[in-house]
Amino acid sequence: MDQLTLYNRILELSPPWHATSVDLKDDESEVVVTVAFDQTQGVACPVCGNQCTLYDQRSRRWRHLDTCQYKTIVEASVPRVNCPEHGVLTVQVPWADGSSHHSIKFENEVLKWAQEVSILAITRRFKTSWSVVDRIIQKAIKRGLSRRWEVDCTHLSVDETCIGKGRDFITILSNRNGQVIAISDGRSGSSLLNCLSTIPIQCLQKTRTISMDMSSAHIEATKRFFGNKANKMISIDHFHVSKVLTTAVSSTRLSELKEQPSLDKLHSHKTRYLWLRNRHNLKVQQSNELNLQQTSMVKTAYVWMLKEKARDIWTGIEPANRRSWAQWLYLAQNSGIKALELAAETIRAHLKGILTAMKHQSSNARAEAVNKNVKNLARLAHGFRNRDRYKSLIMFRYGQLDMSMTH
Ligand SMILES: [Zn+2]
Structure with a gap:
């Protein structure tokens, strides 16, 4: 197998995309794979799929998974089409998503590691920066939340957890499966209301119990949100x-x-x-x-x-x-x-x-388990820049979101 065929396989390329050269830059420990788009078959608009005229081409680079010890870069001139209906648009490359500077395989691998180890460990493993890993994670959470149409809210648990030093709290709303559904700052009634306001209303219509401690703030907030139904829902663990x-x-x-x-x-x-x-x-x-x-x-x-x-x-x-x-x-x-x-x-x-x-038989036992995980996460938290990052990592790890990247 020659090296171009090998990289066509590795990058899962199919016509009109194909690898045209592979350069090994020994001094930089880097492999650069150049990929080209075969325009002889025409160029289609990424929105309507109609054949369009080529507008121009833009040179772009993506980081892919390493080839052995070599950092692997994919380079390509990506065509832009001029669609009479949709205007000037960039053709979607099959190995990466939108404007990302990393291939889908690279991002998925980072996401897999991020479920297990600290961000710092990932930056070392992938020889990349904290902000790159963070961006990949934030995008994944956004993707996961946008796919979350239905979430089991039958039996909810609200729990507060102290983060960092001092009296800094966050409120976590989870369900009976130990899935974190929403997180907000503080531990007041508005913290619970903020959590509830992020959940699709059709899911909350199915709520039967909310397990909580005896704090009057959470009880009052539940009454405010659910009205008369609240009295039957409030459940003291x-x-x-x-x-x-x-x-x-x-x-x-x-x-x-x-x-x-x-x-x-x-x-x-x-x-x-x-x-x-x-x-x-x-x-x-x-x-x-x-x-x-x-x-x-x-x-x-x-x-x-x-x-x-x-x-x-x-x-x-x-x-x-x-x-x-x-x-x-x-x-x-x-x-x-x-x-x-x-x-x-x-x-x-x-x-x-x-x-x-x-x-x-509702109990905060699951929520307590979530709480323990959240505390363990704090120990892994080297490099958390702020509490929003911490909250998003909780959602990333325990939100049970579908965050996989596909085309
Ligand atoms: Zn079009």
């Missing part, structure tokens, strides 16, 4: 209920600890995490230890018992209904333990959302 109760256990334990002799204090301190664990996951020795503690930490034991009872209601060990919660609330609100009474008040105020979450 188990994770957040559990967090409220765990906090109540910890603060009760701390206040009870103050009344204990020093030696017991030390011992209690060492075993403090046992109170926060799921009792079904405790080893026999840990279980015995907790039983022993319960005799001296009566209030903590009571809050802990109700925390576990709440878990049982949630997981269906106790009847998963409003009545179980009513009994639970009665016990908590009349316990005489301040931290527990406060927690009970929070839970009572959000009971409808808690019941909705239980009914639809």
Whole structure:
């Protein structure tokens, strides 16, 4: 096989395009492949396909995937046609897209790598600049979003995540499949509204639940956006209920600890995490230890018992209904333990959302997984120039978009 045939194959060229020369520039470690357009068959308008007169030709260069260790450049004089109907237009080359300076194969390879490694690693691997990689990624996201007609919004989760240092937040809206649907700055009600406003309306008409924490901002924003439907949609995740109760256990334990002799204090301190664990996951020795503690930490034991009872209601060990919660609330609100009474008040105020979450088995677990991925992404974030780039990389990695390049 001669080298022209080889490059016709590599670049997948077919008439009227064909390789005319291959030059090896050893000093620059570069292979330059010249491709020509055979005009004897005429030139067609890229819009209507009618045969037109040749207007002129423009010389262009594209970076292609390397040939072994050689950087490979494709050069061609690209014809422009003069269509009576559409004016002067450039003929589309088959190996690259629009005005890109890179071949489709090159861009697709960069996109494949960008799913796995940092942008910095890609710039080294492809011996290219940060801005080139960034441009390829931004174009891919735009392409993916423009193809996203239908996105599953049946069960949504809204979650906030802290980025960078300090108190800089972004709000992420995802669905039950762990697909990131929208991202916006901040963690206020308007952040959620901004997320919702980017989703096609026909998808949001199918929404049945939105899982969230107990922040009033997100609840109010959901009511504003969905109107009366919102009351049935707002769904308070188990994770957040559990967090409220765990906090109540910890603060009760701390206040009870103050009344204990020093030696017991030390011992209690060492075993403090046992109170926060799921009792079904405790080893026999840990279980015995907790039983022993319960005799001296009566209030903590009571809050802990109700925390576990709440878990049982949630997981269906106790009847998963409003009545179980009513009994639970009665016990908590009349316990005489301040931290527990406060927690009970929070839970009572959000009971409808808690019941909705239980009914639809909706949970932020997927969103929490997304959140973890987003945090891991931050570690790869050498070279993020600003938060918009960070947000777009989240969408790129976890948006499940169809970003492939084809003609
Ligand atoms: Zn035309």
